[in-house]
Amino acid sequence: xxxxxxxxxxxxxxxxxxxxxxxxxxxxxxxxxSFPSTAKQKDLSRLLVEELQQIGVADAHLDAHGYVYAxxxxxxxxxxxxxxxxxxxxxxxxxxxxxxxxxxxANYQGQDLxxxxxxSVVIRFGEHPDLxxxxxxxxxxxxxxxxxxxxxxxxxAEIMDAxxxxxxxxxxxxxxxxxxxxxxxxxxxxVNHVDxxxxxxxxxxxxxxxxxxxxxDETFSADGVQVTIQGVSVHPGFAKGKMVSxxxxxxxxxxxxxKDRLSPETTSKKxxxxxxxxxxxxxxxxxxxxxxxxxxTANLEKHEAELRAIIDDVIARYPAVTYQFKVNEQxxxxxxxxxxxxxxxxIGLEAISRTGLVPERRSIRxxxxxxxxxxxxxxxxxxxAGGHAFHGKMxxxxxxxxxxxxxxxxxxxxxxxxxx
Numbered sequence: 001x002x003x004x005x006x007x008x009x010x011x012x013x014x015x016x017x018x019x020x021x022x023x024x025x026x027x028x029x030x031x032x033x034s035f036p037s038t039a040k041q042k043d044l045s046r047l048l049v050e051e052l053q054q055i056g057v058a059d060a061h062l063d064a065h066g067y068v069y070a071x072x073x074x075x076x077x078x079x080x081x082x083x084x085x086x087x088x089x090x091x092x093x094x095x096x097x098x099x100x101x102x103x104x105x106a107n108y109q110g111q112d113l114x115x116x117x118x119x120s121v122v123i124r125f126g127e128h129p130d131l132x133x134x135x136x137x138x139x140x141x142x143x144x145x146x147x148x149x150x151x152x153x154x155x156x157a158e159i160m161d162a163x164x165x166x167x168x169x170x171x172x173x174x175x176x177x178x179x180x181x182x183x184x185x186x187x188x189x190x191v192n193h194v195d196x197x198x199x200x201x202x203x204x205x206x207x208x209x210x211x212x213x214x215x216x217d218e219t220f221s222a223d224g225v226q227v228t229i230q231g232v233s234v235h236p237g238f239a240k241g242k243m244v245s246x247x248x249x250x251x252x253x254x255x256x257x258x259k260d261r262l263s264p265e266t267t268s269k270k271x272x273x274x275x276x277x278x279x280x281x282x283x284x285x286x287x288x289x290x291x292x293x294x295x296x297t298a299n300l301e302k303h304e305a306e307l308r309a310i311i312d313d314v315i316a317r318y319p320a321v322t323y324q325f326k327v328n329e330q331x332x333x334x335x336x337x338x339x340x341x342x343x344x345x346x347i348g349l350e351a352i353s354r355t356g357l358v359p360e361r362r363s364i365r366x367x368x369x370x371x372x373x374x375x376x377x378x379x380x381x382x383x384x385a386g387g388h389a390f391h392g393k394m395x396x397x398x399x400x401x402x403x404x405x406x407x408x409x410x411x412x413x414x415x416x417x418x419x420x
Contacts, residue, residue, distance in 0.1 A: 080175025087155030088185030115144030150387030155207030
């Protein structure tokens, strides 16, 4: 075990970094054809490069695609596997990330948190079970009109503070460490242009999880489906018996979806779903975007077949209408890869335990950059970053949980070095 007392570290800067980062608007755009989808994501990435260089990480740089790459050199004489830590800079387009005003509620005592810029937004103790673990902690929220950005600027801040501590404490022994910050994770494109040869890591950890103490080795498998419906457009003044509105047919398809199962609002744990998340069009043509999710990859085809059968049943009522059904693979359950490398999770769980937290292995009803990175050749589970209530105005995180995430990173790298 490392002789350096990592748990005694108290000079954290993770909160100051986090408060600074969330005020930079990095919202991604699912309708954009550029990469990254919004240029403003690079505003934060450029700052991260500057701060990494200031702490002595000499090769930190931003590439043309908006990725930040950086290396903390090994200070061990052992042959230690190269470990990457990854987080994403973008915030979800589900809620505005512009002009975020982070607020720190010191010494939280279980009260409901009324957010001042919109008092109708209340983070209620009874509705957020994890708040019971935050008594005496310092809870950070937004002000009521935006999301906070803990997903995943908490992870970014934690990796940055861990990098600072590693550069300033050479007595913490570790192998070569790679840092990767990605854009566009929230819209499923986070690793589209990542260069793994350039990164040069053997294994990775995304810092993008939720509750302190958790590490996730299982995600959904995910497909996207776009259904394009071709209607019959006629001047509405002369449309009787001729017009067939593609938009109305699309609405019928959505209405025909199961009401009591196979949807996000009626499923939990490892149950999959078919979710329409975007509708656009008019009389002549309409398109519905679906996301299909399940922990068992084989179930995706079953869900897609059921969706197609529903559409066929609706379309059969309109002989003049046609449709196209396009499936796009998004990501797969990373457990299929991680089970081949059990030491990654073993070390992650031990690192969490060494911080004093009770480690919890979890599956996630979602995906991370680690899902795709694992199948691209970088096995990569997901470690807690401490954020809660992602993608909305009630998002929150605590200072103490972020500090524990920083300690977890430090323990991970020391354990890899010890075992080498």
